Amino acid sequence: MSGQVEMTNPVDTSVGGMRGHLLRRGVHLSMIGIPYLYFAHGESVADTVGVSLPQLVAGVVLAALLLEGLRLKLGLTVFGQRDYEANQVSALAWGAVGVGFVLLLVPHEAYAWPLIASLALGDPLMGELRRKDMADRQVMVYSTLLILAIWLVSMTQFGTPVWMAFILAPVCMIAEWPRLTYIDDNATMLLIPLALVLLLEPFALVMA
Template identity: 60%
Template sequence: MFIIPYIYFEFGEDVAEGIGITLSEVVSLVIIVAIFGEALRLKFGFTVFGQREYEAKQVSALAWGGFAVGMVLLLAPVKEYAYPLILSLAFGDPFMGELRRKGLQTKEVIIFSTIFLVSLWLTCWYLFATPWWLAVIFAPLCVFSEMPRLRYIDDNATMLLIPLAGILILEPFIGLL
């Protein structure tokens, strides 16, 4: 998933121009195709490589993550936002999972994951001019957005959609869009 913003920002306009539509339309089409593909997968009740057995009967983590990434690219299509948000999911979610797998307590997972994501957001400040102070707000928000255990909405969605909502709320004060 970490490669998606690179492809979007480096090749997206050329792809869109090549097929005669806007980049936003390309993203929307990809989301629509993914939704229909997921609906077909659910109708036939099968899983694909890497999916858990229970995902045969509910929307998969992959579909939720793809939808959320698409929403980031539609609603906050600038490097300063898209890179740190998507990379927080791509690297933060597995990082937290590994910490839990190693038996760390929830408090330790929160602390180490927040430190990890602050460093990721600060890297985006250096590489993409993401306002540095967003790291202080959005690293912990990304961590806490992964925590809810919802029955039908995967944390791949919450980990992007909740911080995206925060970005959109703060955007009038930041002015990057």
């Protein structure tokens, strides 16, 4: 059995058709607010709950996984999900895992902002360009330029090393490309660049 899945029209496979697809895209785009919530309000929320910030992040991810396990046990798909997600871990759950690992392992604005923003904005762009039957090379170029812009903005706002921007932008784009059966690109677009960031951090010393 192949570990790859064929490319399909996301509207055709979304519960709710076009409206479900638009909701899914909207949820994806809204993920760009996660770094803001984490850095601006995370500590105060954690203090209110009576836990540390890493414990809060881990708790949210674990809760999401428990809910995902229940959903899978019942074989449910909700409005906006893809029909095949009735029998496998959803993109939303994979995204929660990926974001959780980013915030737990590199809790610094110079990394968390561009990593999460690259997923929030880059993945929908690539999906919509493919839906318009744009050539793969054009999809790669346009998405890499967008992601590079995200990392360069992070450089000016949060001190992300400029050399890392030029390395991570194409890596984030490439990390979306595999069409794996059981691992959604919401995970690969975060976990693969995150692994590279962890390898490069001893040279960048951003979190030192």
